[in-house]
Amino acid sequence: MFVEPIKSPGLAQLSYLIGDGSEAAVIDPRRDCEIYAEMARQRGCRITHIFETHRNEDLISGAPILAELTGAAVHHGPNAAGEVTYADTVREGDDFSFGSMLLKVLETPGHTDDSLSFAIYDQDFGNQAIGVFSGDALFVGDVGRTDFYPDRKEEVAGLLYDSLQKILSLGDQTILYPAHGAGSVCGDNMADRDFSTLGYERVNNPMLLITDREKFIARKVAEHHEQPPYFHNMEQLNLDGSAPAARVVTPPVLDADDVHRLIEKAEVIDVRSASAYQGAHLPGSLAIPCDMLPAFAGWYLDATDEIILVADGSAQAESAARHLARIGYDRVLGFLNTAMPGWAAAGRPFGSVPVVDVDTVKTRVHDGGDGWQLLDVRGKKEVAEGVIPTARCIYVGHLPEQLEKLAKDKHYTVMCASGARATIAASILRRTGFDKVDIFLGSMGAWKAKGNDVASGD
Structure with a gap:
């Protein structure tokens, strides 16, 4: 019996090749999916089933592509927002065997209506679950976001609470296999590791420590998550399976x-x-x-x-x-x-962006003046923890739609937590005609390290 995780850097997405003997299954394959077929060949087994924990918003599913490549059947949950044209619907109580491995389907809605988890058992040793693939319901250190149904906020948060209780009922011995790790846009507070057990999460995951259902719902409803515009395109592609295989080669x-x-x-x-x-x-x-x-x-x-x-x-x-x-x-x-x-x-033009240090920013903050503006492009949660006095806050993802509200004749110093997102923001400003732009290198980290005052971000 084997469970092989495959992590996609950047997305922090986790997919899995599982199986026993000559049969294998893949859970939540990514679009460039040749890796799963190759890993199965190396183990001398054949991929017979593909399972999706939910319709992904942040990446293109490789399930329809892998199905065509291997002939495996794809299985998806009920209640998707539209028909998942390339998959069969599975429900609570359905099970599948791969040698001595038994996989049982659990309906665990909340993150999305079609969310499933898959519990696995070793039929040769005991009756308890040995692992659970929790999708985006439960992460290491966090739980899934529930903001995709704004008209049903309380309902879906309550559904997630109930789903988490179902997952936890599998027992503390159960190994947790989530669909994302730290750095994913699908959660805010994930631990920087990809493994855990339900027992460990039960006593250490802050969201699982909220045992009152109404308090859990209130906490989830109060959360703020960003939704990049491309999410809508991912949702449609992951309904109709229309994205072609990704044949990624070095660009010319x-x-x-x-x-x-x-x-x-x-x-x-x-x-x-x-x-x-x-x-x-x-x-x-x-x-x-x-x-x-x-x-x-x-x-x-x-x-x-x-x-x-x-x-x-x-x-x-x-x-x-x-x-x-x-x-x-x-x-x-x-x-x-x-x-x-x-x-x-070759004689082509090029540009550059100056960087400034904490002492320069401190001087500018204290001197004031209408000709200069500190622009904070961190996220809402970061801003809520405090801002540098006089800063104007616009999240880096929303900056293009807010540019018309910024005066082009001003001098802008852009900041984030360290300087990376500030560089993205500076490039957006520069390409749209803002000439007086520099970057606060070190940003909020440097400001706090020097013991400078932080104002309320409310």
Whole structure:
């Protein structure tokens, strides 16, 4: 019997190859799904079933693609918001065997109406569950978000509470296999590890310590989660299974002339480090460091956009293309291989963004003046924990729609928690005609480390 986790960096998504003997199943496959077939071949087994814990919002499911590749049946829960055209519906009480492994279906709605969990048992040893694949109902250190049904907030929060009790009833010995880990947009407070047991979570997970159902509901209703625009596209693709297989290869190399020719019809995404963008970048490019693409590209790109990457090399360009493909962005025309030195050597223009330290920001805060504004682009929860006095708060994902409210003749210093999201925000400002922009390097972390005052973020 085996359980093999497969983690997708950036998305912090966890999928699993499970089985015993010659038969195997996959739970929540990602779009670039050849890895599951290869792992099954290495174990000398055949994938016969594919299970989905719910309709994903943050990535394209690989279930219909893997089904075509292997001939395996796909199983999805009831009550999806539309027909999941590529899957059979399974319900509470259904079970499947893979050698001595028995998988039982549990209906665990709350995160979504169609959410399922899958408990596994070793039929040769005892009657207790040995593991549970909890999808986005229960994480290590947190529980799933319940904000996808704004007209039914209290109801779905209550459904999640009831589902968690059902999962916990499997027993403290049960190993927890969640669908996401720390860094996912599907939860705020996940522990930075991918393994736990129900017994450990019962006594250490803050949300499971809330044993009163009404208090749990109130806590969930009060939460705030961001929903990037691309979520809606993921939801539709994961209903009809229309996304083709992701054949991710290294994007073709573009030289300076190629980029100059294509730049008018494509979005230029600089996936190098924040410091590399700050030092020199293509005018009009959007800075999203490679490992931040899964979390932020969906805020700024349309599914139909053609994309040029500025990358440090072929490995980084391929990694960026893979991140983008997992969330539905396939039209990568190529990458600028020579990066900025080659671009500048060809006589092309380039830009840079200054960085400032904590002492400079402190002086500007104290001096005041109408010509300067500190712009805090952290999330709502972070802001609630305190802000630097005089800061104006706009979440980085919402910045494009708020630009018309910002005066272009002002000088803006952009900040976040450390400086990475501030670099994304600075690139948005620069590409839309804000000339006086710099970045607070270190941002809130540096401000607090120096013992400076923090104002209420209410």
